[in-house]
Amino acid sequence: MTLAAGHPGFLSPTGVEVAFLLVGVATLGAALVTVTTKQLVHAALWLVVALGGLAIEYLLLTAEFIAWVQVLIYVGSVVVLLLFGLMLTKAPIGRSADADSGNRWAALTVAAAAAATLVWVVVDAFRSTWIDLSGAAQGSAKVTGASLFRNWVLPFEALSVLLLAALVGAIVLSRRKNGAPS
Amino acid sequence: MHLGYPAVLAVLLFCVGLYGVLARRNAILVLMSVELMLNAVNLNLVAFDVWLRDTLHAGQALTLFTITIAAAEIGIGLAIVLLVYRNRGTSDVDKLTDLADTGTEPDSDSIAPTTDNAAETAADQALPAGGQTA
Numbered sequence: 001m002t003l004a005a006g007h008p009g010f011l012s013p014t015g016v017e018v019a020f021l022l023v024g025v026a027t028l029g030a031a032l033v034t035v036t037t038k039q040l041v042h043a044a045l046w047l048v049v050a051l052g053g054l055a056i057e058y059l060l061l062t063a064e065f066i067a068w069v070q071v072l073i074y075v076g077s078v079v080v081l082l083l084f085g086l087m088l089t090k091a092p093i094g095r096s097a098d099a100d101s102g103n104r105w106a107a108l109t110v111a112a113a114a115a116a117t118l119v120w121v122v123v124d125a126f127r128s129t130w131i132d133l134s135g136a137a138q139g140s141a142k143v144t145g146a147s148l149f150r151n152w153v154l155p156f157e158a159l160s161v162l163l164l165a166a167l168v169g170a171i172v173l174s175r176r177k178n179g180a181p182s
Numbered sequence: 183m184h185l186g187y188p189a190v191l192a193v194l195l196f197c198v199g200l201y202g203v204l205a206r207r208n209a210i211l212v213l214m215s216v217e218l219m220l221n222a223v224n225l226n227l228v229a230f231d232v233w234l235r236d237t238l239h240a241g242q243a244l245t246l247f248t249i250t251i252a253a254a255e256i257g258i259g260l261a262i263v264l265l266v267y268r269n270r271g272t273s274d275v276d277k278l279t280d281l282a283d284t285g286t287e288p289d290s291d292s293i294a295p296t297t298d299n300a301a302e303t304a305a306d307q308a309l310p311a312g313g314q315t316a
Contacts, residue, residue, distance in 0.1 A: 051221060061232050066242055073253055091210070098207060101275075110200065115193060130183070131233045167257070170257045
């Protein structure tokens with residue numbers, strides 16, 4: 001927001017920026033291994049690294065509450081659900097040769113083209129935009145809770161109904177038919 | 183902090199997830215890649231919320247909503263994948279070609295409704311037969 005005041009250049013990064021870059025490289029590397037590894041269980045474990053790195057990025061952006069929610073929900077439950085899914089579908093433990101589809105070169109082309117285009121647009125648009133991280137944290141539990149329960153109460157409650165519906169749907173879908181014990 | 187760092191990281195994570203969705207065969211790995219894409223969107227939301235100093239904190243509230251919806255999505259998605267695996271014996275998205283219009287006769291190795299449960303297989307085979315005779 002301090003466009004006129006002469007933003008700091010890219011050649012003299014602050015400590016937060018250095019930390020953000022290092023954690024970002026680790027996160028991106030873990031994400032790359034997640035989508036390219038041939039061992040299915042390792043993909044889930046590398047996903048933990050990627051999601052945990054994102055939690056650290058949220059902390060660096062002063063969004064504490066989001067960071068802890070990320071750790072609790074993604075690392076704590078979503079990855080565990082994915083591991084359960086891998087084991088219930090009898091995923092091979094070792095290297096599986098057919099982890100990647102036959103159209104992986106087309107996929108690589110699409111992803112690389114999308115990355116090049118989006119990076120170009122984003123860098124061009126936000127080259128001189130500066131986030132002011134000083135002052136009180138904008139994502140502490142107090143601030144987030146106040147805004148959530150003052151301004152976002154109705155979506156919040158609708159979301160709890162959605163979670164209940166998803167829970168009932170998952171139970172109905174995964175129940176065995178005829179009620180037969182197996 | 184420059185806004186470019188989180189924005190570029192979100193773009194790259196999104197494209198890694200895009201590659202995973204397109205290139206993976208196992209349905210659960212596709213779900214993992216979808217999670218990566220959703221997380222890239224979350225990072226964008228948080229970064230722009232912090233940049234704009236929004237008094238409503240719309241970005242962070244939307245991030246919480248996205249995380250919740252992603253949790254619901256992964257639950258329903260895994261239930262569907264388990265159901266497909268139980269009925270077809272595979273969770274390979276390339277082999278689920280029942281609705282594909284190939285223009286030729288259906289190849290034999292694509293759809294094999296095998297299950298690991300003998301009783302269920304017998305019940306599945308008995309049901310259409312009973313329906314035809316009745």
